[in-house]
Amino acid sequence: MFVLGVDPGVSRCGYGCVEASRGQTRAIAVGVLTTLPSEPLPQRLAALDADIRELLDDLHPDVVAVERLFFQANVRTAMSVGQASGLILAAAAKAGCVVAQYTPNQVKQAVAGYGAAGKEQVQRMVQSLLGLAEVPRPPDAADALALALCHVAAAPLQARIEAAT
Amino acid sequence: MFVLGVDPGVSRCGYGCVEASRGQTRAIAVGVLTTLPSEPLPQRLAALDADIRELLDDLHPDVVAVERLFFQANVRTAMSVGQASGLILAAAAKAGCVVAQYTPNQVKQAVAGYGAAGKEQVQRMVQSLLGLAEVPRPPDAADALALALCHVAAAPLQARIEAAT
Numbered sequence: 001m002f003v004l005g006v007d008p009g010v011s012r013c014g015y016g017c018v019e020a021s022r023g024q025t026r027a028i029a030v031g032v033l034t035t036l037p038s039e040p041l042p043q044r045l046a047a048l049d050a051d052i053r054e055l056l057d058d059l060h061p062d063v064v065a066v067e068r069l070f071f072q073a074n075v076r077t078a079m080s081v082g083q084a085s086g087l088i089l090a091a092a093a094k095a096g097c098v099v100a101q102y103t104p105n106q107v108k109q110a111v112a113g114y115g116a117a118g119k120e121q122v123q124r125m126v127q128s129l130l131g132l133a134e135v136p137r138p139p140d141a142a143d144a145l146a147l148a149l150c151h152v153a154a155a156p157l158q159a160r161i162e163a164a165t
Numbered sequence: 166m167f168v169l170g171v172d173p174g175v176s177r178c179g180y181g182c183v184e185a186s187r188g189q190t191r192a193i194a195v196g197v198l199t200t201l202p203s204e205p206l207p208q209r210l211a212a213l214d215a216d217i218r219e220l221l222d223d224l225h226p227d228v229v230a231v232e233r234l235f236f237q238a239n240v241r242t243a244m245s246v247g248q249a250s251g252l253i254l255a256a257a258a259k260a261g262c263v264v265a266q267y268t269p270n271q272v273k274q275a276v277a278g279y280g281a282a283g284k285e286q287v288q289r290m291v292q293s294l295l296g297l298a299e300v301p302r303p304p305d306a307a308d309a310l311a312l313a314l315c316h317v318a319a320a321p322l323q324a325r326i327e328a329a330t
């Protein structure tokens with residue numbers, strides 16, 4: 001199973017893809033899609049949309065795991081994250097991927113063992129779980145890998161719940 | 166000049182296209198794109214994205230005018246409107262349209278003459294400006310026509326400002 005984690009944002013959109021197979025997980029791709037703040041917003045969103053579709057085309061993930069934000073610090077951030085996440089969710093559905101959304105707390109709980117874990121703890125756990133020589137950088141990319149790992153951890157239980165209901 | 170106004174939303178996305186030529190404006194198309202609340206969000210966004218691209222393909226607008234929302238009632242609404250507006254802005258830029266954003270107050274000011282105008286006043290002004298036999302319905306579609314008319318009203322001054330700077 002290939003899982004692509006995406007941490008949505010218009011300026012910086014982190015992504016990280018992991019392969020989970022027979023209890024083993026390994027990182028396949030990791031990076032950040034960026035757009036220029038000097039460009040007009042519609043052009044930035046069109047560029048991000050093209051980059052996301054290219055990424056889905058290259059990696060062919062089975063699942064796309066996207067950060068779900070309920071409570072944003074402010075409405076302007078919510079609007080901007082909403083614009084990026086709208087593009088990602090639509091592109092992932094169009095590509096035929098299973099789409100899963102997780103809150104930051106769910107990700108921390110799954111990767112570091114408790115929902116109030118700090119950013120550095122999460123990054124070290126991502127490094128350890130994927131057997132990486134270094135903490136994945138930049139932080140947006142580490143967050144995206146954590147999202148993918150969260151789905152890998154949550155998927156077996158979700159499958160059992162779905163099968164039972 | 167063909168101007169497509171869009172009032173973004175995931176459940177209901179109003180659109181209205183007007184042609185402005187030699188001081189005359191007339192309505193070309195008006196309607197609402199809807200998605201089913203019973204469907205998963207990624208599928209709804211993918212369907213909305215496909216509908217928007219088809220609309221741009223059919224109408225070939227020169228300009229797409231989208232509602233800009235600074236202050237939403239709540240973060241959940243901001244996120245949802247952000248997701249829809251992200252798709253619209255990206256698709257319009259990709260189609261090569263000029264993209265303009267106007268706040269609800271700018272629209273009311275342009276169409277009804279003052280920024281605190283009520284919904285019914287705006288609808289009657291849209292009817293009058295476009296010479297329609299009835300008030301355009303549903304309200305989302307009337308709002309979208311008002312956005313298009315706002316751009317038609319604002320464009321000459323904007324062009325003069327751009328030429329002067």
